[in-house]
Amino acid sequence: MAKGLLLSLFLVALWILAQLVVVHAFRPVRVFSAMTWLFAPTLPAFVVLYVLAPPGLFVLPEGLVRESMALGLLNGLFVHLLLYCTWVEAFFCIDRPVTLRILVEFAKAPRGRLTLPQIRDVYSLEQMIAQRLHSMRLNGYVEERGGRYVLTPKGRALARGIRRLRRLLGVSYYLDAPGAGGPARSGAAQSP
Amino acid sequence: MKGVLLAAGAFFFLVALSVPLLRLHQGRKYYRVFWVAFGVAVGLYGIFFRVLPADLGFLPAGWLEAEGALDFLNGLLILTLLFVAFWDAVYTTVLTGFSANLMALLAEGEGLSREEILRIYGAEEGVDRVLAWRLPRLLEGRYLEAEGAGFRLLPKGRWVGTAARWLKRALTGSEEGG
Numbered sequence: 464m465a466k467g468l469l470l471s472l473f474l475v476a477l478w479i480l481a482q483l484v485v486v487h488a489f490r491p492v493r494v495f496s497a498m499t500w501l502f503a504p505t506l507p508a509f510v511v512l513y514v515l516a517p518p519g520l521f522v523l524p525e526g527l528v529r530e531s532m533a534l535g536l537l538n539g540l541f542v543h544l545l546l547y548c549t550w551v552e553a554f555f556c557i558d559r560p561v562t563l564r565i566l567v568e569f570a571k572a573p574r575g576r577l578t579l580p581q582i583r584d585v586y587s588l589e590q591m592i593a594q595r596l597h598s599m600r601l602n603g604y605v606e607e608r609g610g611r612y613v614l615t616p617k618g619r620a621l622a623r624g625i626r627r628l629r630r631l632l633g634v635s636y637y638l639d640a641p642g643a644g645g646p647a648r649s650g651a652a653q654s655p
Numbered sequence: 656m657k658g659v660l661l662a663a664g665a666f667f668f669l670v671a672l673s674v675p676l677l678r679l680h681q682g683r684k685y686y687r688v689f690w691v692a693f694g695v696a697v698g699l700y701g702i703f704f705r706v707l708p709a710d711l712g713f714l715p716a717g718w719l720e721a722e723g724a725l726d727f728l729n730g731l732l733i734l735t736l737l738f739v740a741f742w743d744a745v746y747t748t749v750l751t752g753f754s755a756n757l758m759a760l761l762a763e764g765e766g767l768s769r770e771e772i773l774r775i776y777g778a779e780e781g782v783d784r785v786l787a788w789r790l791p792r793l794l795e796g797r798y799l800e801a802e803g804a805g806f807r808l809l810p811k812g813r814w815v816g817t818a819a820r821w822l823k824r825a826l827t828g829s830e831e832g833g
Contacts, residue, residue: 570816
């Protein structure tokens with residue numbers, strides 16, 4: 464197990480490094496795709512390294528190298544995939560949240576002060592929505608037809624899943640919650 | 656292998672427990688429900704790992720990890736990573752994600768124009784609904800302070816804003832996004 468975990472950590476570190484180089488050098492429009500394409504070769508690399516490398520990787524103590532090769536390989540691959548998911552989640556938790564963006568704009572402002580019109584100048588609702596729609600269009604969830612944004616079959620399936628899960632959990636979107644000044648179309652995002 | 660199987664069991668329990676807990680929860684800080692479910696799942700994982708035999712009564716000898724501590728930590732790592740994936744998919748994406756909500760709105764009828772979307776989020780009002788919801792929470796959490804006609808960043812907000820700015824630049828090459 465220890466061998467697989469170490470190999471996975473090593474490959475994930477290389478992948479993150481490669482991602483940083485690609486993001487800064489080439490500025491890909493679809494970052495998630497770039498991350499996934501860069502991750503893909505680490506899967507066969509993991510298998511090859513696991514099979515070819517010595518059981519203790521020259522560093523592991525004797526007690527940690529006695530294991531079934533197939534199980535160690537499968538466990539390592541599973542953890543490797545989970546680390547991929549975790550890093551992608553961490554990336555989007557930094558890139559996407561609206562609250563973080565507001566705090567970033569305050570941190571950039573002279574003496575950390577902004578008025579409401581100034582907040583709207585640097586980070587407006589229009590800009591936020593345009594950016595999200597652009598990203599959803601690039602990723603094939605939405606298309607523009609005659610000035611209207613319409614979900615593609617892929618987007619519709621995802622939206623159905625989102626609404627079903629919200630209904631199952633009995634939780635409404637935070638802007639729809641009572642007292643939050645919900646959308647003009649009350650309960651719009653959670654109706655069946 | 657014992658750790659992996661127990662971690663899988665604990666994760667299914669975590670998911671199953673989250674549903675009734677969320678339905679019963681009153682109030683807005685429902686992210687706490689996920690942490691409670693995770694805490695219970697980790698506790699049960701630890702107890703079952705301690706009391707059950709190494710082979711769980713059915714695992715063949717070749718599937719046993721010689722080092723019990725490594726088996727335990729490997730299972731705990733898997734349980735934690737599964738929880739992070741679950742948290743992200745359900746809490747940060749489905750329940751609170753801005754894009755996810757936009758998609759849920761677009762699923763109704765024949766789609767929406769940009770103007771209609773803006774109207775739904777209150778762009779025509781003095782303060783749009785996104786800011787109207789976020790700013791009071793930032794004040795409540797002592798990230799910002801009201802000052803005159805605007806707001807001032809407090810030390811906690813400065814720390815988070817500066818760290819986020821640095822991380823955004825390092826990871827995405829830009830301070831925008833969001």
